[in-house]
Amino acid sequence: MDTLHACETWDPERIRDHQLAALRDQLARVYGSSRYYRRQWDEIGWHPADLRDLDDLAALPITTKADYQRAIDDRPPYGDFLAVPRESVARLHFSSGTTGAPTPVAWTAADLDRWADLYARAAHSQGVRPGDVYQCLFSYAWFVGGLGATLGYTRLGATVIPGGSGDTDRQLETIFRYGTTAVGGTPSFLLHLAARADSLGRPLRESAVRHVMVGGEPGGGVPATRAMIESAWGARCHDGYGCLEFQPVAWECAERAGGHLAEDFVHAEVLDQHTRQPVPDGRPGVLVLTHLDKRATPLVRWWTGDVVVRDRARCECGRTHARLAGGVLGRADDMLVVRGVNVFPSAVENVVRRTAGGLTEFRVVLDPALADPVTGYPTALRVQVESTQDNLSGDLAAALRAELQVRAVVEIVGPGTLPRTTHKARRVVRATEPEVSQRVP
Structure with missing residues (x-):
């Protein structure tokens, strides 16, 4: 060929x-x-x-x-x-x-x-x-x-x-x-x-x-x-x-x-x-x-x-x-509507990878505490990111707002904290699921 x-x-x-x-x-x-x-x-x-x-x-x-x-x-x-x-x-x-x-x-x-x-x-x-x-x-x-x-x-x-x-x-x-x-x-x-x-x-x-x-x-x-x-x-x-x-x-x-x-x-x-x-x-x-x-x-x-x-x-x-x-x-079923803005996990990934640097693991958590009580739609993104950078939370939240036009609550967790997969990564999870049921300090 x-x-x-x-x-x-x-x-x-x-x-x-x-x-x-x-x-x-x-x-x-x-x-x-x-x-x-x-x-x-x-x-x-x-x-x-x-x-x-x-x-x-x-x-x-x-x-x-x-x-x-x-x-x-x-x-x-x-x-x-x-x-x-x-x-x-x-x-x-x-x-x-x-x-x-x-x-x-x-x-x-x-x-x-x-x-x-x-x-x-x-x-x-x-x-x-x-x-x-x-x-x-x-x-x-x-x-x-x-x-x-x-x-x-x-x-x-x-x-x-x-x-x-x-x-x-x-x-x-x-x-x-x-x-x-x-x-x-x-x-x-x-x-x-x-x-x-x-x-x-x-x-x-x-x-x-x-x-x-x-x-x-x-x-x-x-x-x-x-x-x-x-x-x-x-x-x-x-x-x-x-x-x-x-x-x-x-x-x-x-x-x-x-x-x-x-x-x-x-x-x-x-x-x-x-x-x-x-x-x-x-x-x-x-x-x-x-x-x-x-x-x-x-x-x-x-x-x-x-x-x-x-x-x-x-x-x-x-x-x-x-x-x-x-x-x-x-x-289509993963698209998030945050205060009228359509957000795909891939768009979040692009901002996280570029801002955090390194071989960063992350995920978006659907948190009822960040949802509109009437519509149930998210009012902000909760994003968990593995990092050792002390100032990353604020920088990443600012980058997500600037590029995606949505508010983000960024939680920094230690390296190796988030689950790994050898198949397809799952980037969006619910806060009620066992693996994310506990808030990360």
Whole structure:
């Protein structure tokens, strides 16, 4: 893979033609094989033959995670979204199960092949080549992250070390011993590894690593966090985006001007969170995705819950697929409204990382004492930050007010106080939860 994939440079009209033709085939297949969608579309009197333009897709209902879970509960263990015979399922991955029973998503052999190709394209666009040594630091147990990257980097021709997201000291030893040149993982775990390496007197910027791809959290799209990762690792950091149901969705190229949507794989809509109507390019909205060729568990108008801004301008790299400017801004259900100001945890992260410096851990605590008694909305942010700087509290509160236009109550806690994770960092917690039930002095 030494050149751009042919589909990555299609002009906008060809992309649209491809998506329309692919959707016609896909929706006909879905109608014939997915009990869920056939029943739903029959109820509203819609047939795939009614799709004459991409805009006609808006006539179909949104599909949510709750819809998917109900279909599993009604017809366990696979549910009515499965669109192939059970014996055609080559792979199952699961949700974390933090809000209910783990939900399965299935792949056929053809789906896995597609998955590998997309990941290989992502790695190639970021400068990884055959002969690189890629150490995968995404989780493998049950979840979806690690195996997709392993498929893709193997297809690209890299030497792959499936490290996973544990055994910190062994990961570091492996990086140095085997000359790892590329890594992938969550920003939280990569910063944790960097802090541990520094404490051992063996900083990762002295390793052979030159390519970093992060995903699973907004950190890769947060300028201060990206700068922190690059400084700690001495490597160029790229953001990638995917979710359990769609793998992968978008990735940054060497220009790092927003993740390129894989528009030959998904049809993307950006909708207003409340009205569910399209928003203009350049305005934030919730990303809604439809598979163009997924076989096992195809999804139509899937509400990702991720807030993005679409940019259709041609990238300097030559790729023509639309980009997600600034990556994923946050989760629609994580957005905080503080005295009428919309605040995403990623915006807080950017201010904290830049102001506090170092490999700083932090979190936002939803504190009833800082909520309006009538509406329940926060009147200020409570932010806990690990630091040894005596004057940081006032400086950070001032920076948050200046940049986000909200009041913040900043609590400084000792290094190592806040919980760590090797999976996805949880940046917003409730004060009633056990881990934050006690006020920090």
